[in-house]
């Protein structure tokens with residue numbers, strides 16, 4: 047597998063020179079966050095980021111993400127122009143040799159947490175989600191393409207009043223039937239990120255949540271280019287999701303893996319509260335997930351996803367969830383599991 051690390055570009059407090067020092071690290075996951083949502087990513091811009099990465103002897107393994115414009119998600123008549131721009135950005139990336147593109151189809155909000163620096167008993171800080179605190183949420187998190195004022199957020203949510211989950215699937219299908227054939231031609235693997243957390247927030251449709259959604263997604267456009275990002279910390283929130291089994295369902299359409307762990311603190315029918323934990327210590331069995339990845343022969347990009355703030359990574363320093371050190375530890379744990387399961391496989 048290609049062990050990779052998310053890096054937000056030269057402004058990122060997690061220094062790429064340090065990322066390179068993490069044993070086993072070969073790849074960088076990055077995006078052009080300065081390009082406005084809906085605009086085409088120019089080749090020269092992509093080439094510049096690629097050169098910044100390669101200067102550190104790392105490879106740009108995945109784009110996470112080319113944002114999908116709200117007009118596409120809402121199915122507005124203006125969507126065709128935005129779909130064209132998205133496809134162009136994808137083709138420009140492919141021309142620069144980047145062949146895996148992560149994106150999400152969550153309406154309005156990307157990943158969501160309600161406290162970004164929750165103090166754990168050991169003095170580290172982590173991100174948590176408490177459903178009843180959602181109303182207090184306004185703003186944005188790392189990687190979000192939009193930052194909303196409370197009024198803007200309400201307006202953006204209200205725009206979905208008439209769009210239920212079925213209608214929303216149609217909007218995803220409309221998008222995929224147009225971009226997947228072009229991805230195939232360009233040799234690009236598209237990898238949809240699941241909804242995080244995988245249940246409805248503010249009444250908005252969230253559709254990529256479980257094994258059935260993966261099956262349905264694959265049927266929308268039956269092509270290997272139409273694949274998934276397997277994010278354990280998102281799918282794993284629902285106790286009903288059997289992660290190793292889902293890895294097998296995704297099979298050769300699993301193009302990118304996000305491995306991280308969580309501890310559920312309240313489970314209800316419509317929502318779950320949780321805290322993000324160490325890779326080693328949470329309640330998801332990441333070893334079983336790694337075994338399943340080895341079993342299906344996955345050799346694509348993988349990243350340790352989030353980590354806690356540890357080792358004096360103080361308040362305000364670095365992006366919540368994307369502090370350097372705990373992610374580096376997580377990568378070591380995952381690499382150890384990978385090596386062990388491969389050795390067992392080879393011995394059998």
Ligand code: DNO
Pocket residue numbers: 110111148149150156157188189190239304367
């Ligand atoms: C959070 C990330 C997500 C992810 C997007 C993909 O940490 O996993 O923000 O990048 O949802 O489009």
